[in-house]
Amino acid sequence: MEKNIRCIVAKPGLDGHDRGAKxxxxxxxxxxxxxxxxxxxxxxxxxxESVVQEDPDVLLLSILSGxxxxxxxxxxxxxxxxxxxxxLILGGxxxxxxxxxxxxxxxxxxxxxxxxxxxxIVDYIKSHLKR
Amino acid sequence: xxxxxxxxxxxxxxxxxxxxxxxxxxxxxLERVPERKRVFKNLSNININSLYTPDDIKNMxxxxxxxFPGEYPYTRAAQPTSYRARFWTMRQxxxxxxxxxxxxxxxxxxANGQTGLSVAFHLPTIYGYESSSPMxxxxxxxxxxxxxxxxxxxxxxDGIDLSKISTSMTINAPASILLCMYLAVGEKQGVPMExxxxxxxxxxxxxxxxxxxxxxxxxxxxxxxxxTIEFCTKNVPKWNxxxxxxxxxxxxxxxxxQELAFTLANGLAYVEAGIERGLNVDEFAPRLSHFFNSHNxxxxxxxxxxxxxxxWAKHLREDYGAKDPKSWxxxxxxxxxxxxxxxxxxxxxxxxxTLQALAAVLGGTQSLHTNSFDEALALPSExxxxxxxxxxxxxAEESGAADVIDPLGGSYYVEALTNKMEEECExxxxxxxxxxxxxILKGSxxxxxxxxxxxxxxxxxxxxxxxxxxxxxxxVGVNKYIFEGKVIEPPELxxxxxxxxxxxxxxxxxxxxxRDEALAQKCLEKIKEIAxxxxxxxxxxxxxxKAYCSVGEIIGVLRKIFTVYREExxx
Numbered sequence: 054m055e056k057n058i059r060c061i062v063a064k065p066g067l068d069g070h071d072r073g074a075k076x077x078x079x080x081x082x083x084x085x086x087x088x089x090x091x092x093x094x095x096x097x098x099x100x101x102e103s104v105v106q107e108d109p110d111v112l113l114l115s116i117l118s119g120x121x122x123x124x125x126x127x128x129x130x131x132x133x134x135x136x137x138x139x140x141l142i143l144g145g146x147x148x149x150x151x152x153x154x155x156x157x158x159x160x161x162x163x164x165x166x167x168x169x170x171x172x173x174i175v176d177y178i179k180s181h182l183k184r
Numbered sequence: 185x186x187x188x189x190x191x192x193x194x195x196x197x198x199x200x201x202x203x204x205x206x207x208x209x210x211x212x213x214l215e216r217v218p219e220r221k222r223v224f225k226n227l228s229n230i231n232i233n234s235l236y237t238p239d240d241i242k243n244m245x246x247x248x249x250x251x252f253p254g255e256y257p258y259t260r261a262a263q264p265t266s267y268r269a270r271f272w273t274m275r276q277x278x279x280x281x282x283x284x285x286x287x288x289x290x291x292x293x294x295a296n297g298q299t300g301l302s303v304a305f306h307l308p309t310i311y312g313y314e315s316s317s318p319m320x321x322x323x324x325x326x327x328x329x330x331x332x333x334x335x336x337x338x339x340x341x342d343g344i345d346l347s348k349i350s351t352s353m354t355i356n357a358p359a360s361i362l363l364c365m366y367l368a369v370g371e372k373q374g375v376p377m378e379x380x381x382x383x384x385x386x387x388x389x390x391x392x393x394x395x396x397x398x399x400x401x402x403x404x405x406x407x408x409x410x411x412t413i414e415f416c417t418k419n420v421p422k423w424n425x426x427x428x429x430x431x432x433x434x435x436x437x438x439x440x441x442q443e444l445a446f447t448l449a450n451g452l453a454y455v456e457a458g459i460e461r462g463l464n465v466d467e468f469a470p471r472l473s474h475f476f477n478s479h480n481x482x483x484x485x486x487x488x489x490x491x492x493x494x495x496w497a498k499h500l501r502e503d504y505g506a507k508d509p510k511s512w513x514x515x516x517x518x519x520x521x522x523x524x525x526x527x528x529x530x531x532x533x534x535x536x537x538t539l540q541a542l543a544a545v546l547g548g549t550q551s552l553h554t555n556s557f558d559e560a561l562a563l564p565s566e567x568x569x570x571x572x573x574x575x576x577x578x579x580a581e582e583s584g585a586a587d588v589i590d591p592l593g594g595s596y597y598v599e600a601l602t603n604k605m606e607e608e609c610e611x612x613x614x615x616x617x618x619x620x621x622x623x624i625l626k627g628s629x630x631x632x633x634x635x636x637x638x639x640x641x642x643x644x645x646x647x648x649x650x651x652x653x654x655x656x657x658x659x660v661g662v663n664k665y666i667f668e669g670k671v672i673e674p675p676e677l678x679x680x681x682x683x684x685x686x687x688x689x690x691x692x693x694x695x696x697x698x699r700d701e702a703l704a705q706k707c708l709e710k711i712k713e714i715a716x717x718x719x720x721x722x723x724x725x726x727x728x729x730k731a732y733c734s735v736g737e738i739i740g741v742l743r744k745i746f747t748v749y750r751e752e753x754x755x
Contacts, residue, residue: 062755066307066322066323067307067308067310067311067313067319067320067323068307068323068327069391069395069396069397070435071396071436072435072436072437072523072645074755075642075645075646075755076437076645076646076649076755078755079642079646079755080646080649088755090753090754090755091753092751092753093396093751093753094319096318096319118307118322118323118326118327119322119323119326119327119562119563119680120307120321120322120323120326121322122322122682123321123322123682124321124322127321127322147560147561147562149561149562149677149679166527167526167527167560168526168527168528168659168662170653171649171653172653
C-alpha cells in the first residue's frame with residue numbers, strides 16, 4: 054500500500070490572499086494526501102511549531118505580497134536551527150523568476166507559480182519526498 | 185384590439201416560430217455540425233440558451249423594471265445623463281514603497297489624465313502594525329504604500345490639492361484612522377472637512393468573508409463603521425462612508441451571482457446597523473457606495489451591474505423605507521479582475537482588461553480601475569499603468585461606447601440575464617435572512633461565524649480550478665494555445681527594495697521623537713477610555729492622528745479593548 058503522505062499548507066506573513074492555498078489544500082486532499090491548513094498570518098515560529106507537532110512529509114508555503122524575500126529565508130533558518138531537514142518544502146504565490154534561484158539556495162525545493170496544475174504539484178511531491 | 189392583446193398575440197407567434205425554427209432549421213444544422221459544447225454556461229453556472237427572443241422577457245414591464253436613467257429603479261443608469269455629461273472617474277489604484285514614491289506615481293497618473301486618486305496601503309497599515317513591528321517583517325512598502333503617521337500622509341498628498349480631486353482609500357479595519365489623517369491633511373491645506381470628497385472602503389463584512397484583513401471581532405468592527413457613518417453624516421457630508429465591495433469576494437473565487445448577492449446583502453446589513461444606531465436611513469444611505477469586479481464573461485458582468493442597481497433601489501425603498509431617491513440609487517466603482525490576468529504571455533492581459541473595462545462602462549460604472557498587464561508578475565510599472573489608463577481613455581474617447589446610455593438595455597439576452605441574476609441574488613438574500621431570523625445584519629454576522637460565505641466561495645473557486653484543469657474553462661496561453669517560443673518580457677518589473685523598510689522605520693522613530701509625547705499618550709489614553717463606552721470614537725481618533733500617534737499605536741490600544749478575531753481555517 055502507498056504510504057500516507059502528510060502535508061501542511063501554511064500562509065506566512067500578513068497577506069490574506071488565501072484562494073490559492075485553499076484550492077491547493079483541497080486538491081491535494083482529493084488526490085489522497087493528508088492536508089493540514091494552518092490558516093493566515095503565520096510567523097516563522099508558528100510554522101516551525103506546526104511542523105514539530107504535526108511531523109509532515111511536506112510543507113507548502115504561499116505568499117503573494119512580495120514578503121517571500123525576507124520570510125522564506127527566515128523560516129528556512131529556523132528549520133536549520135531546529136535540525137529539521139527531512140521535510141520537503143515547496144513555495145507558491147507571486148514569486149518573480151529572478152527570486153526563484155535565491156529561494157532554492159535557502160532550501161525551498163521548488164516554486165510553483167500562477168497557472169500550475171494541482172496534478173503537477175502532486176507528481177512533484179510523490180517523486181521528491183525526503184523520507 | 186388593445187396593444188396588450190396585440191403584444192400577447194405577437195408573443196404567441198414568436199414562440200411558435202421559434203419552435204419551428206428549432207425543430208426544422210437548427211436541428212438540420214446541428215446534424216451537420218454539432219455545437220461546440222454540450223452545455224453553455226456562464227461563470228455563475230447559469231445555463232445560456234443559443235438565442236433569446238421577446239418570449240424570454242415576456243413578464244418584463246418597461247416602466248416598472250427598467251424605467252429611465254437616474255430614476256427608480258435605476259436599472260438603466262444611476263445618472264440621468266450618464267457619460268454624455270461626464271465620463272466615469274478614471275481612478276487607478278496605486279501604492280508602492282514609501283509615501284514619497286507613491287506621491288510621484290499619483291502625480292504621474294494625474295499628468296496623464298487620471299481624474300481621481302486611489303490609495304493602496306501596505307499590509308502593516310491594513311493590519312494596524314507599525315512598520316517597525318516584527319509582524320511587518322518583509323512587508324513594508326511591498327503591496328502598497330507605507331503609512332505610519334500623519335507625516336507620511338502629508339507627504340503622500342504633497343502638492344496635490346485635495347479641494348480639486350477625490351480620493352478613494354482601500355482601508356478597512358483602520359479606516360476611521362486613515363480617514364482622520366486625510367481630514368487632517370485637508371485642514372493643513374486649508375480645505376475644510378465639508379468640502380473633502382472621497383471614499384473609504386470601511387467594509388469589514390467582506391473582510392471576514394473574503395479578503396481577510398480584519399482585526400477585531402465583528403461586533404466592535406461594526407461599531408467603528410457606524411461611528412464613521414455617524415461622524416461623516418454630520419461633518420464630512422460629501423464623503424462616501426463605505427465602499428461596499430464585491431471585488432474581493434470575486435477575487436477570492438466566488439461566482440458573479442455570489443459577488444452580487446453577498447455584496448448587496450452586506451450593504452443592507454450596514455443599512456440595518458445605521459438604523460439600529462438611530463440614524464435616519466435617508467441621512468446616510470446616499471453616501472454608501474459600491475465596488476464591483478469586472479471579470480471575463482462580458483454579458484454576465486453587464487447584467488450584474490444592471491441587476492445591482494435595481495435590487496438596491498427596490499430593497500432600500502420597500503424594506504427600509506428610504507424616501508430620498510439618492511438612497512435608492514446605487515453608485516459603484518469597478519476594477520477589472522486581477523485574478524483573470526496571466527503570468528504567461530503577459531501582453532495578452534491588455535486585451536482581457538479592455539474587454540472587462542468595456543463591460544464596466546456598458547454596465548454604467550461611476551469610476552474605473554483598469555489593471556496593468558504586468559500585475560500577475562509584480563506591482564505595475566509606469567509604462568504598464570499608463571497603458572491601463574489609456575485603455576479607459578480609448579474606450580471613452582474613441583469607441584463611441586459612452587455616447588448612448590445603457591446601450592444594451594432592451595437586448596433580449598441582457599434583460600433576461602439581468603432578471604436571472606436578480607432572481608438568484610434574492611435566493612441568497614433569503615438564506616442570509618433566515619440565518620439572521622429575519623435580519624440581514626444578524627444573518628451576515630452568523631454567516632461569517634459559521635463559515636457560510638467562506639465555504640460558498642471556497643467551493644466555487646475549487647470548482648473553477650477543476651474546470652480549468654479539465655479545460656472546461658479556457659485561459660488562452662495557459663491551458664490552450666500554449667506558446668513555446670520566447671515571449672517579449674515586460675521591459676521593467678517593479679521591485680520594492682528591502683531598504684524601504686529601514687528608511688520607513690527611521691522616519692517613524694524620528695516623528696515619535698519630535699512629537700509632543702505627553703499629548704500623544706493622553707490621546708491614546710482617551711481612545712482607550714471611549715472605546716470601553718458607547719460614545720462616538722472618531723473625534724478622539726482625529727485628535728490622536730493630529731498628535732502624530734501612529735496607526736499601529738491607535739489600533740494597538742483598540743486591540744486591547746476590542747480583542748482580536750481569529751477565524752476557523754476551512755478549505
